[in-house]
Amino acid sequence: MPGTVLLIAAAPVGKGRLVDAASVLPVLAAVPTETLAGTPTASIVELADPLDPQTVLTRLRAAAMAPGPLTIYLIGQVHLDRRQRQLHVALARTTTATVRYTGFPWHWFTQELRLRPAGSTTVIADLHTDQESWQALTAQPLDAGPGVALYGRIAPPARRRAPAIPAYMKAVATILRSGHRPPPLPLHQQAAAQGLGDDAPDLLPAHDPSAPSSVSPVPQQPQPADAHMDPHAAITAAVEAGRHGEAASLAASWEQSALRMHGPGSKDAIHWMEVRADLARFAGDPARSCEIWLAVASARLTSGQAPDSPEVEAAADRAHHLWDRIRDAEAVRALGPALVTLRRQVPGRQRGTLLLAQRRLEQFHTQDIPRAVPAAGPQPTVRTP
Helix, strand or coil, X not given: CCEXXXXXXXXXXXCCCCECHHXXXXXXXXXXXXXXXXXXXXXXXXXXXXXXXXXXXXXXXXXXXXXXXXEXXXXXXXXXXXXXXXXXXXXXXXXXXXXXXXXEEHHHHHHHHCCCCCCXXXXXXXXXXXXXXXXXHHHCCCCCCCCEEEEXXXXXXXXXXCCECCHHHHHHHHHHCCCCCCCHHHXXXXXXXXXXXXXXXXXXXXXXXCCHHHCXXXXXXXXXXXXXXXXXXXXXXXXXXXXXXHHHHHHHHHHHXXXXXHCCCCHHHHHHHHHHHHHHHHCCCHHHHHHHXXXXXXXXXXXXXXXXXXXXXXXXXXXXXXXXXXXXXXXXXXXXXXXXXXXXXXXXXCCCHHHHHHHHHHHHCCCCCCCCCCXXXXXXXXXXX
């Protein structure tokens, strides 16, 4: 099956740059496509110094939906936002004061990759930190989500002011240029040995949930029908086979079981609502997906979560994103008022979301199909073999 590769090299422009992230892209570009992916054929999407977190999210979301193995090569720097202390990957416009609005939240990786089959996704990262993010990552190890393998290097704050060289990722690229891709763990070990000194203080995450040694306890899930069934694996298999109705029915069954066992607003019930929302998007039904994400946001708010909590903002952003994809005028008008109401309470990180929703809803009251608005900023480069 063809693979997918997502290359992300991101760092702020100016004095806030800790790493020369894009300097490794020419070396990675020289690696054969099939070697980067670990598959006979693959497609590659490259994001060099992206400006907008929504651009990164769109490309990540598309890569996560692609069948077959997915490898993400990530080079950049991470910071905590001042308000919620959440980890973000800095983008071109990111500053210390604006990281919450201009950086890419790390939890978006885990959100978008969560429904991929276990063992099909690998993240290889070369990340640099400031003092705050370093302390946070030494206290709480970096995680890309269940079922996602994460290998890489996290560098401590540099003493020099000049941007650092992503030595770990350059070593990865050098090894892969031979045309042979070792398994992830040996590749990680070789890159760390070649790119870093023996006494380097860097953190070297090597987490593979599919490896026997990495298996950790999993919280008990509600059991609606088959006590031995892996619900996520069964749902993923149905989606990959194009049986979207079957996948939705499975998720709905587990949601009903969670509601009976834990009640509305519980963590398990909301999880299965989110799964159903993603499944509707996979099935090409943005209106249904938007409707469910609106319900998720409402459920989280009703359960007592703050309007600016990452989970509530993520639900609102996804509802808005799917609503923007709806082209049926009746569906736009039906869902628009609920979205406008939600945006008044949960504006999210992007400025002007309420105004954008109001304008589009007004436009659909006078015409059926809005004019397409070009996305701001440079478009990413897509390479195919």
